[in-house]
Amino acid sequence: MIENEVDLVRRCLNQDESGMRGFIDQFQGMIFGLCFRMLGHREDAEDVTQEVFLRVFRNLHRWDQKRPLKPWLMTITSNRCRTALEKRNRRPSQTEFISDITSEEVRGNPVELAEELQLAIDKLREEYRLCFTLFYQQEFSCVEIAEILDCPEGTVKTWLHRARNELANHLRRRGINPKVEHELHRI
Numbered sequence: 001m002i003e004n005e006v007d008l009v010r011r012c013l014n015q016d017e018s019g020m021r022g023f024i025d026q027f028q029g030m031i032f033g034l035c036f037r038m039l040g041h042r043e044d045a046e047d048v049t050q051e052v053f054l055r056v057f058r059n060l061h062r063w064d065q066k067r068p069l070k071p072w073l074m075t076i077t078s079n080r081c082r083t084a085l086e087k088r089n090r091r092p093s094q095t096e097f098i099s100d101i102t103s104e105e106v107r108g109n110p111v112e113l114a115e116e117l118q119l120a121i122d123k124l125r126e127e128y129r130l131c132f133t134l135f136y137q138q139e140f141s142c143v144e145i146a147e148i149l150d151c152p153e154g155t156v157k158t159w160l161h162r163a164r165n166e167l168a169n170h171l172r173r174r175g176i177n178p179k180v181e182h183e184l185h186r187i
Helices: 005-013 017-039 042-062 069-090 110-123 126-137 142-149 153-173 178-186
Strands: none
Touching: 005 017, 005 042, 017 042, 017 069, 017 126, 042 069, 069 126, 069 142, 110 126, 110 153, 126 142, 126 153, 142 153
16 A cells, blocks of 8 residues: 555654655655666666665655655656766766667567667657656656756657657667657657
């Protein structure tokens, strides 16, 4: 049973250990999923997920109970991921190996298509990738994403549109059957 968010937060604020475990259990998948999609590396995503929970527990008293908790958590998560990406970009760049997948190998193989799509998602501009992830994988509305990213709803819609176009173009350049493009709208 998923506990009421307000009650769960109250328990956390009272330093109730089982409440804190319950909080982590309830939101860890969502937070780790966003971190992994934004950062693209499991270890980095695990580290940032831990940072997010530390920050959340330190600032839980600041959460406005009149507003939904998930967008507040996603805002903290996206900010921590951005910080991690900035730190990563300051490091010397590492050559990343991208395998050459021919169109014959990808056709009919959903696992390889998913891998190719993930490569394309990883290449998106940060804003596009974040919007795409929040919308398609975390299932937030454009209004909620606008709140999380502190930008106009129209901007979110534009970024989503551009992300879909860039993903479709990437797949086309990689020789993947254009019929696959409609899958992007179902992700």
